[in-house]
Amino acid sequence: MPIIINLDVMLAIRKMKLNDLADAxxxxxxxxxxxxxxxxxxxxxxxxxxxxxxxxxxxxxILVFEKEKEPVSV
Amino acid sequence: xxxxxxxxxxxxxxxxxxFWMTVVxxxxxxxxxxxLREIPEGVHFQFDQQTIPISDFDISARIPILIVLWAxxxxxxxxxxxxxxxxxxxxxxxxxxxxxxxxxxxxGETLVLFAIIKAIGSFVVTTVLLSEEVExxxxxxxxxxxxxxxxxxxxxxxxxDEGRALREEQELTI
Numbered sequence: 205m206p207i208i209i210n211l212d213v214m215l216a217i218r219k220m221k222l223n224d225l226a227d228a229x230x231x232x233x234x235x236x237x238x239x240x241x242x243x244x245x246x247x248x249x250x251x252x253x254x255x256x257x258x259x260x261x262x263x264x265x266i267l268v269f270e271k272e273k274e275p276v277s278v
Numbered sequence: 279x280x281x282x283x284x285x286x287x288x289x290x291x292x293x294x295x296x297f298w299m300t301v302v303x304x305x306x307x308x309x310x311x312x313x314l315r316e317i318p319e320g321v322h323f324q325f326d327q328q329t330i331p332i333s334d335f336d337i338s339a340r341i342p343i344l345i346v347l348w349a350x351x352x353x354x355x356x357x358x359x360x361x362x363x364x365x366x367x368x369x370x371x372x373x374x375x376x377x378x379x380x381x382x383x384x385x386g387e388t389l390v391l392f393a394i395i396k397a398i399g400s401f402v403v404t405t406v407l408l409s410e411e412v413e414x415x416x417x418x419x420x421x422x423x424x425x426x427x428x429x430x431x432x433x434x435x436x437x438x439d440e441g442r443a444l445r446e447e448q449e450l451t452i
Contacts, residue, residue, distance in 0.1 A: 245450040
């Protein structure tokens with residue numbers, strides 16, 4: 205998927221643990237882990253809002269769009 | 279859930295008994311038709327409302343009939359097998375999973391296949407009966423009930439698969 209989740213980067217910058225963020229946001233660490241590993245299919249605005257508020261960042265700091273590289277044909 | 283599990287277990291065990299009894303019957307039928315040179319007078323089979331006086335036929339006429347019986351029974355066994363596996367999954371508490379949707383789809387396919395095999399089978403049996411100078415109604419029988427129900431089950435399984443994808447998406451929404 206071309207949407208990259210940079211949650212682990214933001215957690216490292218803020219020196220915060222996944223469990224602490226889960227507690228602050230009010231979701232389970234398992235669900236947050238699903239989001240962190242890029243397995244999630246969608247994110248609610250309310251969840252994104254809480255994460256941004258806790259990590260003091262913008263949605264763009266967590267979600268990044270990266271165009272998929274096309275295979276090079278020789 | 280407990281009721282589903284108990285009912286599924288009963289149906290699965292019943293399916294297993296029917297499956298193995300059919301396998302034994304098929305083997306016995308093959309031995310009977312191929313290796314018994316003299317079949318007692320008056321023995322006959324009923325295939326799709328056609329009476330086959332097997333005791334009057336020689337081995338060259340018995341083989342195509344045996345092939346038709348094998349094909350029909352194998353398709354029936356395929357249906358029973360998928361049904362049995364479907365109820366095994368229900369017994370394990372797996373109701374709306376990709377695995378059992380696949381089994382339901384296979385049952386639908388089996389019913390369609392059954393209708394096709396029966397149509398081909400009735401044509402083969404009629405040909406054999408006519409070549410053996412036995413009076414038989416000429417024509418091909420198409421089992422419309424099996425065909426329509428099979429297609430319906432196939433469509434229902436597709437809808438269930440879409441539902442499963444929606445549920446998965448819901449579960450993976452954080």
